[in-house]
Amino acid sequence: MSESRFKKILVTGGAGYVGTSLVPELLKNGYKVRVFDNLRYGGDGLLHYFSDKNFEFVKGDIRDKKAVEKAVEGTDAVIHLACIVGFPACKKEPELSREINVGGTKNLVEATNGRAPIFFASTGSTYGQLKEDLCTENTPVNPLSDYGKHKVEAEEIIKNGNKGEYVIYRYATAFGVSGRMRLDLLPNDFTYRAVKEKSLILYEKTFLRTFIHVRDMAKSFLFALENYDKMKGEIYNVGDNSMNCSKEDLAKMIREKVDYYLHFADVGHDIDQRDYMVSYEKISSLGFRTTITLQEGIDELIKAAEALEVRNSYSNV
Numbered sequence: 001m002s003e004s005r006f007k008k009i010l011v012t013g014g015a016g017y018v019g020t021s022l023v024p025e026l027l028k029n030g031y032k033v034r035v036f037d038n039l040r041y042g043g044d045g046l047l048h049y050f051s052d053k054n055f056e057f058v059k060g061d062i063r064d065k066k067a068v069e070k071a072v073e074g075t076d077a078v079i080h081l082a083c084i085v086g087f088p089a090c091k092k093e094p095e096l097s098r099e100i101n102v103g104g105t106k107n108l109v110e111a112t113n114g115r116a117p118i119f120f121a122s123t124g125s126t127y128g129q130l131k132e133d134l135c136t137e138n139t140p141v142n143p144l145s146d147y148g149k150h151k152v153e154a155e156e157i158i159k160n161g162n163k164g165e166y167v168i169y170r171y172a173t174a175f176g177v178s179g180r181m182r183l184d185l186l187p188n189d190f191t192y193r194a195v196k197e198k199s200l201i202l203y204e205k206t207f208l209r210t211f212i213h214v215r216d217m218a219k220s221f222l223f224a225l226e227n228y229d230k231m232k233g234e235i236y237n238v239g240d241n242s243m244n245c246s247k248e249d250l251a252k253m254i255r256e257k258v259d260y261y262l263h264f265a266d267v268g269h270d271i272d273q274r275d276y277m278v279s280y281e282k283i284s285s286l287g288f289r290t291t292i293t294l295q296e297g298i299d300e301l302i303k304a305a306e307a308l309e310v311r312n313s314y315s316n317v
């Protein structure tokens with residue numbers, strides 16, 4: 001059971017990849033949970049929790065100010081996940097993603113107005129391409145993609161609008177299996193390709209990235225709820241120093257477990273030019289540690305690949 005003073009938590013975007021790992025952790029720790037989500041990717045990942053008396057679901061759009069005001073009522077903390085996530089999705093629908101990622105955050109802050117703290121899932125994409133060797137929370141932000149830019153704007157809205165009642169988490173890239181699965185995250189994508197397609201063409205192989213298991217992301221929110229008084233009003237990088245590695249290291253880690261063809265290409269370019277080492281000293285000095293390694297996550301992803309099938313609707317096979 002939790003030690004926290006918060007009782008009822010609103011989780012925006014709680015039907016997504018992170019949300020469907022977070023909701024069970026919150027319920028297990030005695031919180032009442034209200035998920036607010038427009039079910040852009042469906043709600044199957046939450047079905048299991050509808051029988052729990054402490055679970056409530058509200059279908060709504062974060063762009064709808066009135067609906068957000070109503071969703072906040074009766075809750076004493078908000079975990080804000082609702083978002084169009086990642087640079088390719090934001091690039092595909094630039095106006096919509098800005099309305100959701102920036103405008104939706106503004107609606108939320110206007111609804112809470114400092115009465116409830118906001119725990120915000122931001123990202124290391126805010127740092128963009130780095131000039132420094134090690135990225136800390138004091139490193140200036142320099143987002144390259146619309147996604148990173150939206151997150152910086154949303155952070156500012158929360159910092160300036162919620163009367164100091166917030167914790168901002170800049171996460172590493174998530175990996176692992178969750179109720180709403182995502183295969184567009186680097187470790188999940190590489191492992192799926194290795195198992196199913198038996199090959200991977202890798203460019204920008206030396207680029208350094210940093211990772212965190214999705215259940216450790218969930219645990220980091222529990223940690224913030226329990227340690228709010230000493231964490232409030234601050235930004236934290238969230239991940240683990242041991243999970244800073246290159247794309248090549250990641251691909252080779254998978255090859256230790258799956259026999260597949262790995263080709264390093266000279267051409268190919270990611271819009272999100274993240275190539276950085278991140279320091280997690282600030283949050284670890286407060287006692288937060290991740291619990292699941294990249295190797296353990298890869299094992300889990302290999303097992304899950306058996307149960308996952310991405311279908312091509314233009315092919316008969």
Ligand SMILES: NC(=O)c1ccc[n+]([C@@H]2O[C@H](COP(=O)([O-])OP(=O)(O)OC[C@H]3O[C@@H](n4cnc5c(N)ncnc54)[C@H](O)[C@@H]3O)[C@@H](O)[C@H]2O)c1
Nearest residue numbers: 013015016017018037038040061062081082083121171174
């Ligand atoms: N997964 C990662 O690697 C990672 C890393 C850093 C930060 N984050 C952040 O964590 C949060 C959750 O990410 P995720 O991986 O679960 O993504 P996801 O796409 O699986 O989940 C996003 C959820 O938001 C909901 N949503 C989208 N538009 C909405 C709207 N207009 N109104 C209400 N709900 C809406 C979707 O239906 C979905 O359930 C995001 O804010 C993301 O930026 C994720």
